[in-house]
Amino acid sequence: MSKRTHAAFVSPYDVREALERLEQDGFSTGDVEIRSSAPLDHDVFPERHAVHSRMPWMALTGAALGGLGLFSLVAWSSSVYPLPTGGMPIVAIPTTGVITFEGIAIGAILCTVATVLYECGLPGLWSAGTGPLDHHLADDHVLVSVTCDEGASTEWAAKALETARE
Amino acid sequence: MTVSARAATARSHEENLIKPLTAFRPKLFVGSLISGGVMALLFYSWGYQIFNDIGVAGINRPVFWGFYITNFVFWIGISHAGTLISAILRVTQAEWRRPITRCAEAITTFALMIGGLFPLIHLGRPWIFWYMVPIPTYRGIWPNFRSPLMWDIMAITTYLTGSLLYLYLPLIPDMAILRDRALKETPKTLRAFFFRIMAIGWRGTPQQWHSLEAGIKAMAVIIIPVAVSVHTIVSWDFAMAIQPMWHSTIFGPYFVVGAIYSGVAVLMVAMYLLRKGLGIGEYLSDKVFNNLGLLFLAFALLWGYFTFAEHLTVWYGNEHIERLVFNERIFGKYSGFFWTMMVTNVLIPLAILPFPKGRKPLGTAIVGLAVLVGMWIERYLIVVGTLSYTRLDYTVGTYAPSWTEMGIFVGSIGMFLFLYFVFVQTTPIVSIWEVREGHHLEVKAQRQALAASREEP
Numbered sequence: 182m183s184k185r186t187h188a189a190f191v192s193p194y195d196v197r198e199a200l201e202r203l204e205q206d207g208f209s210t211g212d213v214e215i216r217s218s219a220p221l222d223h224d225v226f227p228e229r230h231a232v233h234s235r236m237p238w239m240a241l242t243g244a245a246l247g248g249l250g251l252f253s254l255v256a257w258s259s260s261v262y263p264l265p266t267g268g269m270p271i272v273a274i275p276t277t278g279v280i281t282f283e284g285i286a287i288g289a290i291l292c293t294v295a296t297v298l299y300e301c302g303l304p305g306l307w308s309a310g311t312g313p314l315d316h317h318l319a320d321d322h323v324l325v326s327v328t329c330d331e332g333a334s335t336e337w338a339a340k341a342l343e344t345a346r347e
Numbered sequence: 348m349t350v351s352a353r354a355a356t357a358r359s360h361e362e363n364l365i366k367p368l369t370a371f372r373p374k375l376f377v378g379s380l381i382s383g384g385v386m387a388l389l390f391y392s393w394g395y396q397i398f399n400d401i402g403v404a405g406i407n408r409p410v411f412w413g414f415y416i417t418n419f420v421f422w423i424g425i426s427h428a429g430t431l432i433s434a435i436l437r438v439t440q441a442e443w444r445r446p447i448t449r450c451a452e453a454i455t456t457f458a459l460m461i462g463g464l465f466p467l468i469h470l471g472r473p474w475i476f477w478y479m480v481p482i483p484t485y486r487g488i489w490p491n492f493r494s495p496l497m498w499d500i501m502a503i504t505t506y507l508t509g510s511l512l513y514l515y516l517p518l519i520p521d522m523a524i525l526r527d528r529a530l531k532e533t534p535k536t537l538r539a540f541f542f543r544i545m546a547i548g549w550r551g552t553p554q555q556w557h558s559l560e561a562g563i564k565a566m567a568v569i570i571i572p573v574a575v576s577v578h579t580i581v582s583w584d585f586a587m588a589i590q591p592m593w594h595s596t597i598f599g600p601y602f603v604v605g606a607i608y609s610g611v612a613v614l615m616v617a618m619y620l621l622r623k624g625l626g627i628g629e630y631l632s633d634k635v636f637n638n639l640g641l642l643f644l645a646f647a648l649l650w651g652y653f654t655f656a657e658h659l660t661v662w663y664g665n666e667h668i669e670r671l672v673f674n675e676r677i678f679g680k681y682s683g684f685f686w687t688m689m690v691t692n693v694l695i696p697l698a699i700l701p702f703p704k705g706r707k708p709l710g711t712a713i714v715g716l717a718v719l720v721g722m723w724i725e726r727y728l729i730v731v732g733t734l735s736y737t738r739l740d741y742t743v744g745t746y747a748p749s750w751t752e753m754g755i756f757v758g759s760i761g762m763f764l765f766l767y768f769v770f771v772q773t774t775p776i777v778s779i780w781e782v783r784e785g786h787h788l789e790v791k792a793q794r795q796a797l798a799a800s801r802e803e804p
Contacts, residue, residue: 193787194794214552215552215553216550216551216552217551217556218520218523218524218551218779218780218783219520219780219781219783219784219787220556220560220780220784221553221556221787222787222788222791233557234557234558234561236558236561236562236564236565237561237565240565240569244569251501254481255492258481258489258490258492259489259492259493261489262489273493276492276493276498277492279498279501279502279576279580280492280497280498280501282572282576283498283501283502283504283505283573283576284501286505286509286569286572286573286576287504287505287508287509289565289569290505290508290509290512290566290569290570290573291508293562293565293566293569294512294516294562294566296558296562297516297558297559297561297562300554300555300558301549301554301555301558301559302548302555303519303547303548303549303555304547304548305547305548315527315530315531316527316528316530316531318523318524318527318551319524319525319527319528319531320358321358321783
């Protein structure tokens, strides 16, 4: 049966040290969860470079879909509406361009936000804020939680974290 | 100051930010009550107009656009305070942006909400607004997408949606901070429940931070052209019509510059009031006022340049109908408005802002108030000045607002203040996590400097 050990650190540099100790003790990245109330610096936590986001591609996809959607709406509604156009194009490109631009923007915005929520695993209303040390996040501490087996592993983890905190 | 001492000071400053959310503040409560009362005037006047018909407003032939459209343009202009400025500062990674982004973004959102009300009020029959929504109806017709008014709806809807989300995304980690505090101190209160809902389960893992930052960056890039498009399209409401002193190619950029100018003005006033009222001078510092004051000065010069260019070409062109409107504006019955506008928008800013002492909080707030008055007059002159003189002689007319229109205008100011008071009491007006991030970067720079000095022989 696994167990979680938590520790709160004042300085991100102490966390760095603790992580190194945990690594030496054989814990993998998947066992350790780091949480903070502000983004952690890339130099202190180079692991963050490994985190990927699909954001730019999703924003572009949303933009393409939004633009295409609104262009289609305008083109279709212009052609079905029985206006006498006197030989002029039914779908006037310059005026349609304005609407299409707004479609591109709203598509990109909505897709960006949806991607943020998806990648962050939000919303998850009742899961957060209930950990034993979560209130330390409000004080700008960094929380480290380690998943380990019952017994010796727990002691190792707690020891490593406690040493770093001191 | 040592790193730990700095951290302790930062924590005590944060307490100042959080106080309005956790403790009763009489000033804020009274402010909310008064502004709420003024806001009631808007709904009373609007209700009166709905029940007694649009005839109670002063708009009539040939001035069909009066106070309502003036206020629409004015509020949409003010909305350029926040999201656009915040986005530009984020994209350029200006470090001093951190304390001002949220109070600026809130201005945008509330100003847009109020600005968006005015076309509804102007309709007279607001319940038929849905005719503009592109859905199949029993009428079998569609909105005319070739009309600039339809572009307005699309642009404002996009900007409002974007601004709301752009305000909310960076708010999530702060709501999580407040949730974590509240769940420890006062777990079974409405406040804790509210913060919990607003934080939507934010945990602050590296993956979450990475995605959030990427999302904010993407939004900042997207929102800048949207903001520019909004006021350009508002200007096209006028410029696409062949009316004297409206049909101008520079109306788009002229409106955008004017919008940002009025936006910065309201931001300066809001920041001054927040600094005074909440005692958060350590965030809204003199440096921030100085930097924004310089931006303000640049826009004063730009606006003056555009106004000069616009009027010079009309005067030089000497077209009869254009000169008629021009003369009335410069020398005639609107000259009082025009010259007041020139004093408030050009003379006062140029007399105060070039000097470092003038770019202190009080100086910039005074200029901000003056510019707000001037920019409202500018919109009034554009709307009413031109419509009073159309191309046919027998349509010459004049316009005077009725008490209903004035009530709605004053009420809209009350509504803006009310929304802002409520916002200040429910969310941290300065982004806590962004300020913390800035603090961490400072610590890192200190450590690096220390390490470098130790390495030196």
